[in-house]
Amino acid sequence: ELWHLAIIAMAFVLGQRCESLHGFWLGMGLGCTISAAVAIAQAHGFVAIPTNHYPTPAGLFYNAAVSGAVGAVVLVGLLTNRLYWLIGGPLILIFLSGSRGAYVALAGTWALAFLAALSGRGRLIALGFLVLIGAAAALLFHGPSDIIRETIWATLIKHMSILGDGVGSLQSLYVLTPDGISHIEHAHNDYIGLAYEFGLGCLPLALAATLVFDRRAPDFYVLCCFATLGLYYWVLYSPYTAIALGLVAGNAVRSLYGAVSRSADRRSTFLQWTSHPQRLADGPGRQAIPI
Secondary structure, three states: OHHHHHHHHHHHHHHHHOOOOHHHHHHHHHHHHHHHHHHHHHHOOOOOOOOOOOOOOOHHHOOHHHHHHHHHHHHHHHHHOOOHHHOHHHHHHHHHHOOHHHHHHHHHHHHHHHHHOOOHHHHHHHHHHHHHHHHHHHHHOOOHHHHHHHHHHHHHHHOOOOOOOOOOHHHHOEEEEOOEEEEOOOOOOHHHHHHHHHHHHHHHHHHHHHHHOOOOOOOHHHHHHHHHHOOOOOHHHOHHHHHHHHHHHHHHHHHHHHHHHHHHHHHHHHHHHHHOOOEOOOOOOOEOOOO
């Protein structure tokens, strides 16, 4: 799992070096379009590319839940970057996957963006209404998979420690669910999973997340989508969403705090100038004084 986290970190660095993720979302949109074509074929009996819950179409993602989650993230990314002509693919994936999580992710994206636009008492009132709506929706649309999730969460919370159980400990955990003993692999909630593995070690990551979660970030709505998915999905354990999250977060840092890097560049240039004096401008007599 350390190698897994290292890949996400490398995606973060790559995102920080990119001026824009427009090309990334263009590629993701084209990929989802191809996957949507496969999903349509699967819905009509095409079985050459299998799915984990036949006959539910999953396109190229094998798992319908992954297909729906990726569709939601890419749809928000395409809308944010005004690539409207590619939104058909993600919409088809969301619809054919039948994933409730995809619709919740889109609703959560809107809710978080709405809250971010408010301030003071208005934000608190809106938050209260949204919590009530979310609780009512959870009760009305409660399904068998939700029972398994709740069992996993209760078990992890019960056995949490201050310093955590260590990186990768979720991979060796078995939980007694209504369906029997299950090897969970991930917590179906990235926040609980990170807290279980790292304990208080999550605090620096939480602080960094608050610095990135800013309305001025170019893909802020995508970050809202990831924040919602993290409540019930495995964002950090799916390569599609994990790498996309790293890229988006890194690019947000570049956009929000790029001025710091430019200042560092100027300081570096000044140090080079003092070490290697040269002419300040064309013209006689205008020379730097060696230090």
